[in-house]
Amino acid sequence: MLENKLGIDNSAALAREEERISKKKALELFENHILEHLPAGKFVTLQKIHAYLFSDIYDFAGKIRTVNLAKGNFRFAPLMYLGAALENINKMPQSDFDEIVEKYVEMNIAHPFREGNGRATRIWLDHILKTEIGRVVDWSKVDKEDYLLAMERSPIRDIEIKYLLKNALTDKIDSREVYMKGIDHSYYYEGYTAFQTEEL
Secondary structure (H helix, E strand, O other): OOOOOOOOOOHHHHHHHHHHHHHHHHHHHHHOOOHHHOOOOOHHHHHHHHHHHHOOOOOOOOOOOOOEEEEOOEEOOOHHHHHHHHHHHHHOOOOOHHHHHHHHHHHHHHOOOOOOHHHHHHHHHHHHHHHHHOOEEOHHHOOHHHHHHHHHHOOOOOHHHHHHHHOOEEOOOOOHHHHHHHHHHHOOOOOOEEEOHHHO
């Protein structure tokens, strides 16, 4: 149970409110053209996206996590390497589809926030794709189970996630419906557990 600004002490109730509020904020991001004024592919942009989505819910919105995180058997970037990992991601090229997805995979491994990484990073990914190649992902065309498995394997072999996302690309970059599908899609994939540094 995460501490929150809403005073909610029930996990299911928090999840419902988090979904409702973050979807509303995500729509505001789109309709107010906020992303258009942010640099594509930079961590500072991801921070601003995360802060915008979750600042009404969590004090840590937009702030780099202070705990180590794991999901299943996979451990995200340890705190001691997180800063360096984010600097390296900032410098990664993003001139074509393959480079952009490689950057997305690395940001998923970094998992810089305590909660809400999937939603924020998916918006961040589409912002890069839109800026660099004039396409976005139509997430309604991405099978959720295939996506989950591909993302789990992506640190070792990213060909699957590239295949899934490439086949779902669309030129409907200004479609609100396509944009919001990425927000809906993310709720299936954000469960993870905190673990202590000494377990590393």
